[in-house]
Amino acid sequence: MNSYVEHANITVNNLTNTIAFLRTAMPDFKVRGEGRDEHYGWCHLGTDTSYIALQEVVIDKPVDRVPYRQLGVNHIGFVVDDVTLVAEKLKAAGFEEVSFDESHPSRKRAYFFDTDGIEWEFIEYLTDAMDSRNDYVL
Secondary structure, eight states: OOOOOOEEEEEESOHHHHHHHHHHHOTTOEEEEEEEOSSOEEEEEEOSSOEEEEEEOSSOOOOOOOTTTSSSOOOEEEEOSOHHHHHHHHHHTTOEEEEEEEEETTEEEEEEEOTTSOEEEEEEESOSOHHHHTOOOO
């Protein structure tokens, strides 16, 4: 068996908003499980083999962090079939596009902020050749 990422756990302000964002980009993602107790709500959203574990914030305290310059998660990337369509859907739903990159011959990438300002990356690979997909020189 090859190792793979099963899930990432992200704390968000509002489960409903984050679920709407992710399902706009990836309608095949389903709620695998969800619940609420006296402290917080949670949701596992994804496919049969991988998911994002979402936890609603318990204490709303702003984080003073410079992305890509200080410790912390910068973004999470998802492979999608058509990144242009995903970007169009997210923009139409009012989400902020950070960037759209078509500069690599083997992949296209779109970065978006959700309603909490969390950055998410969506990648479309244009080839099945792994050496081309994983080329970082171009």
